[in-house]
Amino acid sequence: MNRTITMNLGGIIFHIEEDAYDRLNKYLSTIKGYFKESEGCDEIMHDIEARIAEMLQGKVSNIKQAVLLADVEAVTAVMGKPEDFAGESGGSEQQNKSSNSANSDGSSNAQSGRRRRVFRDTDEKIVGGVCSGIANYFDLDPIWLRGAFAISLFVFGTGFLLYVILWIIIPEAKTTAEKLEMRGEKVDINNIGKAVNEEFEGFKKRMNDFSNDVKSPQNKERMRSTMQKIVAFIGEVLRSFIKFLGKGVAFFLTFIGIALMIGLLATIFGRGTISVFDSPGASIHFSLYELSSAILPDSVPISLVVIGIILLFGVPLISMIYRGVKFLFNIKQKNRIVKYTANVLWLFGLALVVYIGIQIGTDFSEEASVRQNMNIIQPKGNTLYVDLKPSSEDDLEITYNHHHKIRLGDWTMISKDENKFRLGYPVMNIVPSTTDNFELVAVKSAQGVDRKEAEYRAKKIDYSINQVDSTIQFSSYFDIDNADKLRGQDVKLVLKVPVNKVIFLSKRMEKIIFDIDNVNDALDSDMVNRKWVMTTQGLECIDCDGLENVRKHKIN
């Protein structure tokens, strides 16, 4: 004994056993599944059900009133397997169905020979359907195009203009034929009907599914993964942008590295002057070669200096260039040997430079000074006139402007010729004389590795004066031999003035006087172009009337 279900099939009431019902239900559902996509699905189902009902009617009678499983099996055998006849419905419907379920927006697989044109898909549009339309043409998911456009909006809004242009020139897919062409599906009666049906069914379904789908976890997953995809996409774009920037920086650095390298080599090997500085406080217009020969002790050949500097500065520069080029062209090879060698070379260069520095340094360890009395003829009157040598040839400032000159504050050095260096300025002080005569002492000092050498160098400093009647002309410079090297040579002049005698400082003297003690507390700049008398307390101004900063002092 079995339970039966009362069933209505094709308008006829049947009593059907449970298992038979399940079988029949499954059968019909399967068939329906195959025809879901095609037009007239309901009608087909109706026909089939009617036919089945007709056949089942023949299987029941007054004696056998219920439909059994065997009956259902017999009937379905006659009808055929669903997959067999489902393929009949208008040209590979089955294939269409499976391909449709794979593509989310109903675009068909690329069927060869189908006509494709770009339309705007206004049914699936966000703004103007441009991205949907183009995506349809290429069988892409429109989200990538939308993302690209959105990002390009940030790049000076190029995307906006492009989008508008596309919006204007790409036509809208209005007729069904156009809509099919947009997706690459063949335009024929079947597809058109299918498309129309799709629209309608789709709309109904959307309304129904919307409320369900929004809450379904599956959709949330889909949305999340889409968000992840977007984020990943943006990340990719940013990463490539940064890489691009990085390449730009690398190129820039490489360029600078090469430029500096060239400069370094030119500096070392060029004999011409390189102007490094030119400011009020300091200026350097000198060739490295001359400078080195001036400073380096004879024991250190200049080639060592060259090598040392090249290694010390060149190795980092070259490695910078090397790394820049590698980065620019994505070369990945790491050459251990190269790195190792570079490091070793650099250390060697450093050692060399340090060694040379020490060698130079020791040459400056001792200082010595030598006092030399310089002959001056006493003036006929009371007043001694003091001036700088007038010849412009002797003026350090003018003649040697921008040529072979180094100036650091008050200290100036000029390469006069093959044999001599000219240094300036000597410094003068004025003190009372212990005798009745004007006296001049030159204090020459220099440095060396020991006292003897320092003294020798000091003595070799060449300083001269010129006297014309009551005027003494001082040189604004002193000369040293190349061979003696630059070793802190210095000249200090002490002019001794007897009490009650007068001295007149010319304007030019401002260059070499330095903080001369005077009773009026006048500054150097105020002392020049004036007469000063030596008193027991010090120099006193004779013609300082009208000077503001000068203290008036009564002449005793």
Place this chain on the structure above:
Amino acid sequence: MNIENTKAQMKKGVLEFCILSVLSTGDHYPSEIIGKMKDAKLLVVEGTLYPLLMRLKNDGLLSYRWEESVSGPPRKYYKLTPLGKQFLKELELSWNELVDAVNKTTQK
């Protein structure tokens, strides 16, 4: 590939033609059409017919009318439309050509 599959494909190709031919002799309902084809030894499952008939009707080649049946649900009686008749004539020509061509190709 399955030989059964190929055979089925072959049959599918000519099915429309056969249906139209059967209907050219008069109006019939689906199981009658199946019966006539079975008589001619063209074996097709019934299920195949329904969607096909639907399509032919949608294409305007067939039309149907309902007839009450003594035993059972009402039946659809299909008949050829003038367009269907024209279609059939063309298919006949095409079929003959095809038969010739295939025969020639498969002759050894």
